[in-house]
Amino acid sequence: MSDSSLTPDIFARLRETAGIALDEQSRFSDLTTLHLGGKPRLTVQCESTAAAVSAVTALDAANIALLIVGGGSNLVVADGQLDLVAVVMAQDALEIDLDTGLVCAGAGVVWDEVVAATVAAGLGGIECLSGIPGSTGATPVQNVGAYGAEISDVLTRVRLLDRSTGAVEWVAASELDLGYRHSNLKFTSRGVVLEVELQLNVDGLSAPLRFGELARGLGASEPSQRWPVADVREQVLKLRRGKGMVVDPADHDTWSAGSFFTNPVVDDALADSVREQVRAIRGESDAERMPRFPAGQGTSKLSAAWLIDRAGFDKGFPNESAPARLSTKHTLALTNRGTAQTADLVDLARTVRDGVREKFGVTLVPEPVWVGVSID
Ligand SMILES: Cc1cc2nc3c(=O)[nH]c(=O)nc-3n(C[C@H](O)[C@H](O)[C@H](O)COP(=O)(O)OP(=O)(O)OC[C@H]3O[C@@H](n4cnc5c(N)ncnc54)[C@H](O)[C@@H]3O)c2cc1C
Structure with a gap:
């Protein structure tokens, strides 16, 4: 437990700050796409950048634990009472320069609204x-x-x-260590993106199509072809x-929370052994179809969804009455069927991770940010 209390002074300071709304009732089950998670000490909704800066600096100065929350779509939060304040980013300014393709968006703008607006432009x-x-x-x-x-x-x-x-300062993207589902902001309390x-391109065409399923769906005939942006958005959706x-x-x-596990990057020797296991269990043609991509320095990236499926976890696992189960549309999504608690989801995640490890020796790593709860 944090030993810092939300004193009347801090409450008053937050309440009096323009652009801040306080809510003592919200639960993380109201704030996350998994509809799971218990109750924070307080929810602080920030409608402007200045409000977010004031709220975070005031809480940090008082040593009160906080969690920055956007749309709650990458969060697994513990059940029960949480010893932290939820700071919700809701600043929604969006500027698009049609001549240069430069876009500036507040942290709270719904991401897909940025995509829709830029594609429309x-x-x-x-x-x-x-x-x-x-x-x-x-x-x-x-x-x-x-894609x-x-x-x-x-x-x-x-x-x-x-x-x-x-x-508060502008930080170049090159300083964020951006990699596959990674930055130096993830799993840290380094900073708040305001x-x-x-920088988008202005010729009305997409980035080169790099994903086979998407390119085929659009009817693209050459690899890395560029395509009208609106068509690509429609096909992706x-x-x-x-x-x-x-x-x-x-x-x-x-x-x-979308894809629950990242695609594992493993030593080539382990990737070879996974393929042998698949060959033994499922036969030659399945082994040959195993998705495997060179990832540099003697490693390969495998498909988490494919491994989960080949380890015997079907869509909808474990059954229709389970409160938490794999999506019926995609083995990589763990879902709440409406009555789950976080504990149910964590049990399911553990079962899947352990099953894949037992079968193939690959330990899947969860993609979302875990708060107050762990898979271990
Ligand atoms: C159905 C579904 C499909 C998805 N598909 C994809 C996909 O295709 N690709 C993909 O990459 N992800 C996908 N995701 C995961 C998720 O949508 C993304 O990671 C998204 O960017 C999370 O945004 P959020 O605002 O919901 O973050 P939250 O879940 O609210 O927060 C996630 C983490 O980011 C931190 N954070 C949030 N905002 C800020 C900020 N302004 N400054 C600093 N830290 C912040 C939080 O503290 C937390 O640690 C999917 C999720 C779902 C539910």
Whole structure:
């Protein structure tokens, strides 16, 4: 437990700050796409950049634990009472320069609104990231990516509140260590992204199509072809909906955190041994089809979804009455069917991770940020 209390002084200071709304009732189950998680000490909604800076610096100065929350689409939060304050980023300024393709968005802008607006304006570069839920400020945190594109392809800089110094400054994308579902902001309390700047292209065409399923769906005939941005967005949304990867409150297959495990990067020797295991269990042709991509320095990237499936976890696992189960559309999404607690989801995650490890010797690593709870 934190030994710092939310004194009346701090409450008063937060309440009196323009652009801040306090809420003592919200639970993380209201704030996350998994609809899971207990109650923070307080929820602080920040409608402006200045409000977010004031809230975070005041809470940090008082040594009160806090969690920055955007759309809650990459969070697994413990049940029960949480000893932290939820600071929700809700600043929604969006500027698009049609001549230069420069885009500046507040951290709280819904990411897909940025994609929709830029695509409508004929700007290219983020159309493959259509339909990813959550806020714009979170996109650099795990370097969001889909269909062969990543935010790092277009991110120029972020306006960052450095929580150790209280300084607010623009930080170049090159200083964020952006990699596969990684940055030096993820799993740390280094800073708060206040604004994001992107450089898009202005010729109305997409980034080169790098994902086979997408290129085939569009009818592209050559590898790395560029395509009208609106068509790419439409096709990406179609593919994502088919996999339950566009949030729909009425569809429990989308009550998830998206892909639950990252695709494992393993030594080539382990990748060879996984292929042998697959050959033994499933036969030659399945082994030959195993997705495996060179990842440099004697390593290969494997597909987490494929391994989960080949380890015997079918879509919908374990059964129709389980409160937490694999999506019926995609083995890589762990879902809440409406009545789950976080503990149910964690049990399922553990079962899947252990099953894949037992079968193939590969330990899958969860992609979301875990708060107050662990898979170990
Ligand atoms: C159906 C579904 C599909 C998904 N598909 C994809 C996909 O295709 N590709 C992909 O990469 N991800 C995907 N995700 C995961 C998720 O949408 C992204 O990681 C997204 O960027 C998270 O944004 P958020 O605002 O919801 O972050 P949150 O879940 O609110 O927060 C995630 C982490 O980021 C931190 N954070 C949030 N905002 C800030 C900020 N402004 N400054 C500093 N730290 C911050 C939080 O403290 C937390 O540690 C999917 C999720 C779902 C539910």
